[in-house]
Amino acid sequence: MIRVNNLKKSFGEGDKRIIVLEDFNSHMERGQITSIIGGSGSGKSTVLKHLIGAYRPDSGEIWIDGEEVTQLRGAAINNVRKKFGIMFQSGALFNSLTVEDNVALPMREHTNLNESTILIMVKMKLEMVGLRGAEHLKPAQLSGGMVKRIALARAIALDPKIVFYDEPSAGLDPISIGVIDKLIIDLSKKMGITSVVVTHEIPSAMRISDKIIMLFKGKIIAEGTPDEIRNSDDPRVTQFIEGSPDGPIPFSKSLTDYGEELKEMSRV
Amino acid sequence: MVRSFFGFIGRRGFEFTGVFEDFFKEISGLYNLTRATLYCTFIEPLRGKPIKWRPVWTQMEEVGVKSTTIVFLVSFLIGVILAFQSAHQLSRLGALEFVGALVGVAILRELGPLMTALVMAGRVGAAFTAEMGTMKVSDEILALEIMALNPVKFLITPRFIALLIMLPCLTIMADLMGILGGFLIGTTTLGIDPVTYINNSLDAMVIKDVVTGLVKSAVFAVIIVMVGSYMAFIIEGGAEMVGQNTRTAVVVSMILVIIADLVFTSLFFFVT
Numbered sequence: 001m002i003r004v005n006n007l008k009k010s011f012g013e014g015d016k017r018i019i020v021l022e023d024f025n026s027h028m029e030r031g032q033i034t035s036i037i038g039g040s041g042s043g044k045s046t047v048l049k050h051l052i053g054a055y056r057p058d059s060g061e062i063w064i065d066g067e068e069v070t071q072l073r074g075a076a077i078n079n080v081r082k083k084f085g086i087m088f089q090s091g092a093l094f095n096s097l098t099v100e101d102n103v104a105l106p107m108r109e110h111t112n113l114n115e116s117t118i119l120i121m122v123k124m125k126l127e128m129v130g131l132r133g134a135e136h137l138k139p140a141q142l143s144g145g146m147v148k149r150i151a152l153a154r155a156i157a158l159d160p161k162i163v164f165y166d167e168p169s170a171g172l173d174p175i176s177i178g179v180i181d182k183l184i185i186d187l188s189k190k191m192g193i194t195s196v197v198v199t200h201e202i203p204s205a206m207r208i209s210d211k212i213i214m215l216f217k218g219k220i221i222a223e224g225t226p227d228e229i230r231n232s233d234d235p236r237v238t239q240f241i242e243g244s245p246d247g248p249i250p251f252s253k254s255l256t257d258y259g260e261e262l263k264e265m266s267r268v
Numbered sequence: 269m270v271r272s273f274f275g276f277i278g279r280r281g282f283e284f285t286g287v288f289e290d291f292f293k294e295i296s297g298l299y300n301l302t303r304a305t306l307y308c309t310f311i312e313p314l315r316g317k318p319i320k321w322r323p324v325w326t327q328m329e330e331v332g333v334k335s336t337t338i339v340f341l342v343s344f345l346i347g348v349i350l351a352f353q354s355a356h357q358l359s360r361l362g363a364l365e366f367v368g369a370l371v372g373v374a375i376l377r378e379l380g381p382l383m384t385a386l387v388m389a390g391r392v393g394a395a396f397t398a399e400m401g402t403m404k405v406s407d408e409i410l411a412l413e414i415m416a417l418n419p420v421k422f423l424i425t426p427r428f429i430a431l432l433i434m435l436p437c438l439t440i441m442a443d444l445m446g447i448l449g450g451f452l453i454g455t456t457t458l459g460i461d462p463v464t465y466i467n468n469s470l471d472a473m474v475i476k477d478v479v480t481g482l483v484k485s486a487v488f489a490v491i492i493v494m495v496g497s498y499m500a501f502i503i504e505g506g507a508e509m510v511g512q513n514t515r516t517a518v519v520v521s522m523i524l525v526i527i528a529d530l531v532f533t534s535l536f537f538f539v540t
Contacts, residue, residue, distance in 0.1 A: 052414050054413075054414070081413075081415070086414050092407040092410065094408055094411075095408070105415070106415050106417075109415075
């Protein structure tokens with residue numbers, strides 16, 4: 001369904017050039033849930049932004065549903081985009097519209113369905129995420145978990161083949177995380193939706209994924225089923241899934257030596 | 269020595285090029301956005317993608333109907349002030365009864381369109397930048413793009429049509445209110461005979477004055493919408509940038525409105 005070949009991306013120019021993604025290769029199969037995990041700054045959001053066409057790679061190919069998408073523009077990229085839905089980390093619901101209008105928006109714009117059919121379909125989507133009855137609320141009146149569920153309802157409004165989830169469970173309580181996890185599993189198993197989840201919630205990723213890709217500093221360091229990841233003997237992977245502060249992945253992001261820097265400051 | 273001098277010149281030259289480069293980048297960005305907006309507003313409906321009118325009505329209410337109070341107030345007071353100011357000078361020439369003519373022509377040709385545009389740049393242009401800028405910051409504009417919806421068509425076109433229609437309408441109302449303000453002061457405080465006042469005014473004002481005023485206000489509408497939207501679309505970062513760009517949008521659109529006013533006034537002066 002989605003195949004990524006040798007994706008490379010760097011930001012900045014000259015000596016400030018930072019490589020954020022190096023040789024990312026992956027294959028996400030139809031109806032399966034692939035999770036991309038990694039610490040902050042590991043490049044997992046960059047992968048997602050490439051997949052949805054928000055960034056252009058320096059080199060590499062992305063095939064979505066048999067089409068190479070990195071070079072597409074205008075109407076061609078829009079045709080690809082109609083095949084997928086995305087649930088943003090912040091939800092990115094339109095604050096000026098009600099929940100009903102938010103979910104109805106893709107249908108109103110991309111289909112010729114009449115208004116009453118659209119309203120029925122909106123109700124169905126809201127029932128799927130368990131929020132039927134919230135139609136006339138504004139996003140500002142919803143809690144964080146509800147915003148994400150509405151965002152999911154909007155993402156699946158056009159019955160997409162692929163759904164991307166950006167941090168679906170970040171900042172939610174355990175029960176909401178469980179609800180979102182169940183929704184993601186249901187969607188991919190019952191409707192055959194290919195799901196790509198970018199997350200750093202390890203328990204959630206372990207529960208839902210068919211395949212987990214772990215990124216570290218822009219490179220894939222582990223790839224496999226949840227069990228394979230759990231039993232991995234790479235110390236970086238074990239440190240990440242156990243969440244231990246000591247290990248090969250440093251806590252501090254600073255590049256200079258702490259003692260030297262303090263000495264430098266006292267000299268002035 | 270010589271070398272370092274040329275090195276200095278070269279560096280300064282390079283810095284200047286940087287400034288010019290930034291300037292032209294902004295200009296070309298604004299131009300491209302305007303072109304995209306014109307395309308979405310006027311060409312796409314002809315190619316079978318009709319404009320949705322509901323958001324246009326909402327925006328017309330927002331930018332037009334709700335601006336009437338402030339526009340009325342400002343233009344009425346401008347009319348009053350203008351009558352007072354000109355009365356003093358004209359009475360020294362013994363031409364007090366021509367206050368009406370002066371107020372009428374000044375309002376119709378210049379102050380009506382200009383003051384309305386400046387008030388709207390502050391009221392509406394700022395609102396455009398703040399609203400769309402917040403959408404940009406909270407990923408809503410990215411969400412539109414990913415949903416294969418054109419943010420230009422979705423966000424700018426309704427505002428563009430609304431202001432393009434409402435600004436000339438507001439200008440006409442501002443003209444009337446300004447003339448009314450002058451009339452009230454002229455016939456009461458200044459003691460000019462109402463019939464003489466009206467006759468003198470009508471003699472001085474021609475329909476061309478109204479038309480040139482309306483042409484100008486349509487141009488001002490384009491400037492206010494495009495600067496406001498462009499400043500919103502280039503926002504990267506957070507709330508701080510929204511505030512900064514809102515301020516820049518108001519300042520830039522006011523300056524551009526004045527410049528456009530100058531260009532069109534001199535154009536009408538020489539051509540007609």
